[in-house]
Amino acid sequence: MRLAAFTHNDTTHIGLVETTGSGTVLRPARGLSSEGLTLRDVLAGGEALLTRLRDEAQASDALPLEAVTLTAPIPRPGKVLAIGLNYKAHVEETGREVQPHQIWFNKQHTCITGPFGVIDKPVASDMVDYEGELVVVIGKRCRHVPADRAHEVIAGYMAGNDVSVRDWQKRTPTMQMGKSFDTHGPTGPWIVTADEVADPQALTITTKVNGIQRQHASTAAMIHPIRQQIEHLTTAFTLEPGDLIFTGTPEGVGMAMDPPLFLKDGDKVRIEISEIGVIENDVRNEVAQTLIA
Structure with a gap:
């Protein structure tokens, strides 16, 4: 479904x-x-x-x-968890080394937006980047899930964009501020239930900006597969229905290009994942207004 x-x-x-x-x-x-x-x-x-x-x-x-x-299929998930540096070629393009452990950060749930909504290019930065990713939707409350049973707690999959404000991301080890700006978590276009995806580690992620391909890779290239991600996370805390897991981005991010190619007003970011679908978001300059409600 x-x-x-x-x-x-x-x-x-x-x-x-x-x-x-x-x-x-x-x-x-x-x-x-x-x-x-x-x-x-x-x-x-x-x-x-x-x-x-x-x-x-x-x-x-x-x-x-x-x-x-x-x-957005899940507009206000309880948790939005994302793994960093989970594709070897992406690690290499950032000039870092593959780590023996998983690297996780939170995205605030207020960053979630729809599959065809606008991505704000914030007034606070000119270093806004895309990251096409497969997103896992948790379907059952779970803790201490062994890798070989991880499939039992997955409701389905979506396409996602872990939009990143690079200068803000680098300011703190948690990366949370640079990963959580409003509208910086497009997801969708729908949830494809797990029974319709034969192998989530055999999907193709393609990201295009203004029609030009920037990322193209298979989820088979993940350093830490989805089953290991769920085992690792549930060692520490309970996952609940509707929680989202961004499973990492492959190589080709704008930050790593020479010169860097960051998103700007008027850009269009299209992310397509085989068997899942397409999300496509226009980038627009943020209209910053004070909100106190």
């Missing part, structure tokens, strides 16, 4: 996407829609709610995909 969140006639819905032809969205006509449940709620409800979503969606009318606006 392809689980989607979307707006139609100024109302937010969840449903299923069918990609045959020009694509359609199946919106539950009753039940789940009227209850205002999110996909995070559905994942937390386990197989029973997933089955209910499928059954209600299949009994509903289909909307053309172009008639809706896809939004």
